Amino acid sequence: MNGTSPPTAHDHPGRRFGSPDLPRRSGKRRSGKRRAASRAAAAVFAAGLLAGVLAGPAEGATTDQSPAAAGTRAAGxxxxxxxxxxxxxxxxxxQTSVVYQYGQPVPAFDGWNTHETTRRYAPxxxxxxxxxxxxxxxLSEGWQNGTDTSQWNxxxxxxxWDxxxxxxxxxMDGSSFGTGTAFRDGFAWYRRAVPVPGDWAGRLVRLMSLGANYRADIWVNGRYLGTHEGGHTPFAVPVGDALRAGQTNTVTIRVLRSASFTDYVSGGTPVTNDTAIPYKPVDYWPYAGLTRSLWLEAVPRSTIGKVLTSLAPDGRLRATAVVQNDGAATLHGTVTLDPGAGTGGRPCRVPVALAGRSATTVTCLIPVPTAGRWSTATPRMYTLLARLSEGGTGRxxxxxxxRYGLRTIDTAGSQxxxxxxxxxxxxxNWHEETAAHGSAMTVADxxxxxxxxxxxxxxxxxxxxYNRHPYVYDWADEHGVFVMDDIDTMWLNVPQEKLQTEQYGLSRALALMMAWNQANHPSVLLWGLQNESEIDGNxxxxxRAWIAQLKAAxxxxxxxxxxxxWASSxxxxxxxxxxxxxxxxxxxxxxxxxxxxxGPTLDTVHGRYPGKPILITENGTWSIAGTHGPATQEGTEEWQAAxxxxxxxxxxxxxxxxxxxxxxVLKDYKERDGYNQEYNGISVxxxxxxxxxxxxxxxxxxRDLSAG
Incomplete structure (x- = not known):
C-alpha cells in the first residue's frame, strides 16, 4: 500500500512514467517527525438458472462422491x-464449481446471526x-487435552489479545511503544467447555469461525481436527466423531501470530515466513487471536450447504443450491427454491437422488417479474428460502x-x-479496527x-x-454502497509469488474463499487480487502467472x-x-x-489500454489534526485537503x-511496520x-467532492 517516508531504493522493480528504465521504489524507513506521521507510499509510478431446471441432480446427475472428512486422528x-x-x-x-475445504463443501457462514429451525447451534x-x-x-505438554485450567486466565x-x-x-504518545500484549507474538491457547445436547447425535457438526489471526489449530475433546491459515477468512472444520452428544465437550484452539520484528523498540530485523500471507511485516496492525465470532453448528446429515444467486441474461433469477448427503444411505427427496416475497416468483421444485457420502448441486431459473434491481439509489434486497424435503413423506x-439482490455488472468500453x-x-479505503476493540469490532462499531x-x-x-466481517457486506447491501473486496496478498515478492503459484496455494485459497463467501452480495462490485506486490523483469x-491464477480462481x-x-504499485x-x-x-x-x-499518467495508461476502465485504488497524503498552514505546506490539514x-x-x-x-484512508490507523513509533504506531x-x-x-x- 503506502507508507510514511520518501521511497528509498528497495525490492520492487518497475518503471517511472517518462523514464522507463528507472526502478520503482517502495522502501520504508523510520523517518523524521513529519514524514513518520504518515504511511509510506509503496510506489513510484510509470505511465505506467418452476421455471426451468438447468442442471437438477436427478437420477444419474453428476455428483461428488468423495468421502466427507471426519477429522484426522493425529495428535496435532x-x-x-x-x-x-x-x-x-x-x-x-x-456443472457448478464448488469450493471444498477439509474434504467438504464450504458452507454458508450465516449462523453467526441467523439460526435455521432445522439446525442446532452452540454459540x-x-x-x-x-x-x-x-x-x-x-503441544508437547498436552495443553490440547484435559480440562485443568488452573494456570489459565x-x-x-x-x-x-493486543x-x-x-x-x-x-x-499518539509513543513513549511506551513496544510494550504490552500488543507485542506478544507466538502461540496462545484458548479453551472452553461446551455442553452439547443429546439430540446432536447423528448430525453433521462443524466448528464455524469467522476469523482467527493468523493461524488456528483446532481440537475437540483432545482430537486434532485441522488447521486454518489466513487471519481474515472464515472457515468451517468438520468435528466428526470427536463430538460427544449429551455431554460437555472441550474445544481447544491454539492461535499463532508471528512476530513482525525481532525488536519493536529498536526496529530490529524484520521477521519473514515465505509461505505466510503476508509473508513479511506490513503497515497495518496484525491484531491477534480469536478476533471474530465462532460457534458449533449441527446440521442434518442431508443438508443444504449454500445457495448461489445471480441474474440471468433473460432477467430470471438463477439459484443454485449445494446439497450434501453425509449419511450412508441414498437420499431421495426434493429441493425447493423459493425466491421470496416481493419478487413475484413461484417456488421451483426439483427431485433429487443422492448417494451417501456425496454432494451435488440443484439449479433453477426462476421468473421474478416484480423484483426490482439493486442499485446505490434503490438497494433492493430479497430473501430466498431453500428447503430439502424427504421423498414420500415430504418432511x-x-x-x-x-439474502440477495439483482443487478448486472459489466465493463463496457472503458467504463x-x-x-x-x-x-x-x-x-x-479503510481498516477494520477501533481504538476500543481493535479488529474485533462490534455491530455498533x-x-x-x-x-x-x-x-x-x-x-x-x-x-x-483483507476480507471483512460478514456484517460489512450485509451493511453495504442494505445501504447501497459498492465494495471492492481484497485478500491479504500485500507486498509479496517474486519468490513468494512463485511459491504460492506452484506449491503452497494459500493465495489461490484466499481468492477462492473471497469469491465463494461474498458471491451473493450485490454490493460487491470488484474482486481485488493483490496490493503492491513485486513484479519480476523480462x-x-x-x-503474470500468479495474477492469472488468482483471476482464474x-x-x-x-x-x-x-x-x-488489483492495486498495482x-x-x-x-x-x-x-x-x-x-x-x-x-x-x-x-x-x-x-x-x-x-492527469498525463491517466492519459498514457488509457492510450495503452483504451478499452479498459481505470480506477485509482489509493491516493492520499497526511496531516496531524490541528496542524494548519498554507495548502502548499506538507503536513497541514490544508495541504491534505487540497x-x-x-x-x-x-x-x-x-x-x-x-x-x-x-x-x-478513512481514518488514521495503527501499524507495527517500524515507523511512526513516536506517534505510537499511528499513521495519520x-x-x-x-x-x-x-x-x-x-x-x-x-464530502464536497462532486463530479460536476
Missing part, C-alpha cells in the same frame, strides 16, 4: 505444512480460558435462507456499468465507522487489504462474473492486459512528482475512461483521527 498439526492446511480445492458438481462467543505459550511447550471472545494489557493503545429435512448505466466511484461513508457522500469502499513471467466460482482488478504494470479494470495506487505530489502529473481535490479533479475530468477515485493519513473524535479539513473536502 505437522511441524511444517507443504501446502495450505485447509486443502482448498474446486470440484465440479452438476462460542463469551468467556474462554486463555494462556500464552511463549516457549511453545503447550479469562479472555473474552471475540477479541484481540488489548489485554497495552496501556494507551489509542494514544422437511433442512432449510437455508439467503464500469451497473444495470447498463456507467458508474463513477467516489470511495475510501461498524455502524459508527461505516456511517461516515454515508456522511461523506461516498458510494464505494475498498476493503483494503516479461514478468512469475508475476475468482472467475471459476463467481456466478456473477464480476470484474477483476505502478501505472505500468505488465499484467494490466489481464485486468478487467486497471487499478493502481498513486501518490503524485507526495512521494514523487507533482499533483498535476496524475491534494485530494486536485487528484479527484483530474480523475473526473476524464470520466470517459476513469472508473473513480479511492482516498487513502486519515480523514479523521484514530479515535474518530476529530474530523480534519480533508473530511469536509472529500
Amino acid at each position: 498439526p505437522p511441524a511444517v505444512f507443504t501446502s495450505e492446511p485447509a486443502g482448498t480445492e474446486v470440484r465440479d458438481l452438476a 462460542l462467543d463469551g468467556t474462554w480460558k486463555f494462556r500464552f505459550d511463549p516457549g511453545d511447550v503447550g 479469562d479472555i473474552s471472545v471475540p477479541s484481540a 488489548l489485554l494489557d497495552t496501556p494507551n493503545f489509542a494514544s 422437511e429435512v433442512d432449510r437455508l435462507h439467503t 464500469i456499468q451497473v444495470n447498463d448505466q456507467p458508474v463513477l466511484l467516489k470511495g475510501v 461498524y455502524d459508527r465507522e461505516l456511517g461516515q461513508v454515508l456522511d461523506l457522500h461516498a458510494n464505494f469502499i475498498r476493503d483494503s487489504v 516479461g514478468a513471467p512469475v508475476y 475468482v472467475n471459476q466460482v463467481d456466478p456473477q462474473h464480476r470484474p477483476v482488478t 505502478t501505472s505500468n504494470d505488465p499484467a494490466f492486459d489481464l485486468a478487467d479494470v486497471i487499478g493502481f495506487n498513486e501518490y503524485f505530489g507526495y512521494f514523487y512528482g507533482k499533483d498535476s502529473d496524475l 491534494s485530494l481535490k486536485a487528484h479527484w479533479d483530474q480523475v473526473v475530468s476524464r470520466r470517459a475512461f476513469t472508473a473513480g477515485y479511492t482516498f487513502w 493519513m486519515g480523514l479523521t483521527t484514530f479515535d474518530g473524535t476529530t474530523r480534519k479539513l480533508a473530511y469536509g473536502a472529500f
Whole structure:
C-alpha cells in the first residue's frame, strides 16, 4: 500500500512514467517527525438458472462422491505444512464449481446471526480460558487435552489479545511503544467447555469461525481436527466423531501470530515466513487471536450447504443450491427454491437422488417479474428460502435462507456499468479496527465507522487489504454502497509469488474463499487480487502467472462474473492486459512528482489500454489534526485537503475512461511496520483521527467532492 517516508531504493522493480528504465521504489524507513506521521507510499509510478431446471441432480446427475472428512486422528498439526492446511480445492458438481475445504463443501457462514429451525447451534462467543505459550511447550505438554485450567486466565471472545494489557493503545504518545500484549507474538491457547445436547447425535457438526489471526489449530475433546491459515477468512472444520452428544465437550484452539520484528523498540530485523500471507511485516496492525465470532453448528446429515444467486441474461433469477448427503444411505427427496416475497416468483421444485457420502448441486431459473434491481439509489434486497424435503413423506429435512439482490455488472468500453448505466466511484479505503476493540469490532462499531461513508457522500469502499466481517457486506447491501473486496496478498515478492503459484496455494485459497463467501452480495462490485506486490523483469513471467491464477480462481466460482482488478504499485504494470479494470495506487505530489502529473499518467495508461476502465485504488497524503498552514505546506490539514481535490479533479475530468477515485484512508490507523513509533504506531493519513473524535479539513473536502 503506502507508507510514511520518501521511497528509498528497495525490492520492487518497475518503471517511472517518462523514464522507463528507472526502478520503482517502495522502501520504508523510520523517518523524521513529519514524514513518520504518515504511511509510506509503496510506489513510484510509470505511465505506467418452476421455471426451468438447468442442471437438477436427478437420477444419474453428476455428483461428488468423495468421502466427507471426519477429522484426522493425529495428535496435532505437522511441524511444517507443504501446502495450505485447509486443502482448498474446486470440484465440479452438476456443472457448478464448488469450493471444498477439509474434504467438504464450504458452507454458508450465516449462523453467526441467523439460526435455521432445522439446525442446532452452540454459540462460542463469551468467556474462554486463555494462556500464552511463549516457549511453545503447550503441544508437547498436552495443553490440547484435559480440562485443568488452573494456570489459565479469562479472555473474552471475540477479541484481540493486543488489548489485554497495552496501556494507551489509542494514544499518539509513543513513549511506551513496544510494550504490552500488543507485542506478544507466538502461540496462545484458548479453551472452553461446551455442553452439547443429546439430540446432536447423528448430525453433521462443524466448528464455524469467522476469523482467527493468523493461524488456528483446532481440537475437540483432545482430537486434532485441522488447521486454518489466513487471519481474515472464515472457515468451517468438520468435528466428526470427536463430538460427544449429551455431554460437555472441550474445544481447544491454539492461535499463532508471528512476530513482525525481532525488536519493536529498536526496529530490529524484520521477521519473514515465505509461505505466510503476508509473508513479511506490513503497515497495518496484525491484531491477534480469536478476533471474530465462532460457534458449533449441527446440521442434518442431508443438508443444504449454500445457495448461489445471480441474474440471468433473460432477467430470471438463477439459484443454485449445494446439497450434501453425509449419511450412508441414498437420499431421495426434493429441493425447493423459493425466491421470496416481493419478487413475484413461484417456488421451483426439483427431485433429487443422492448417494451417501456425496454432494451435488440443484439449479433453477426462476421468473421474478416484480423484483426490482439493486442499485446505490434503490438497494433492493430479497430473501430466498431453500428447503430439502424427504421423498414420500415430504418432511422437511433442512432449510437455508439467503439474502440477495439483482443487478448486472459489466465493463463496457472503458467504463464500469451497473444495470447498463456507467458508474463513477467516489470511495475510501479503510481498516477494520477501533481504538476500543481493535479488529474485533462490534455491530455498533461498524455502524459508527461505516456511517461516515454515508456522511461523506461516498458510494464505494475498498476493503483494503483483507476480507471483512460478514456484517460489512450485509451493511453495504442494505445501504447501497459498492465494495471492492481484497485478500491479504500485500507486498509479496517474486519468490513468494512463485511459491504460492506452484506449491503452497494459500493465495489461490484466499481468492477462492473471497469469491465463494461474498458471491451473493450485490454490493460487491470488484474482486481485488493483490496490493503492491513485486513484479519480476523480462516479461514478468512469475508475476503474470500468479495474477492469472488468482483471476482464474475468482472467475471459476463467481456466478456473477464480476470484474477483476488489483492495486498495482505502478501505472505500468505488465499484467494490466489481464485486468478487467486497471487499478493502481498513486501518490503524485507526495512521494514523487507533482499533483498535476496524475492527469498525463491517466492519459498514457488509457492510450495503452483504451478499452479498459481505470480506477485509482489509493491516493492520499497526511496531516496531524490541528496542524494548519498554507495548502502548499506538507503536513497541514490544508495541504491534505487540497491534494485530494486536485487528484479527484483530474480523475473526473476524464470520466470517459476513469472508473473513480479511492482516498487513502478513512481514518488514521495503527501499524507495527517500524515507523511512526513516536506517534505510537499511528499513521495519520486519515480523514479523521484514530479515535474518530476529530474530523480534519480533508473530511469536509472529500464530502464536497462532486463530479460536476
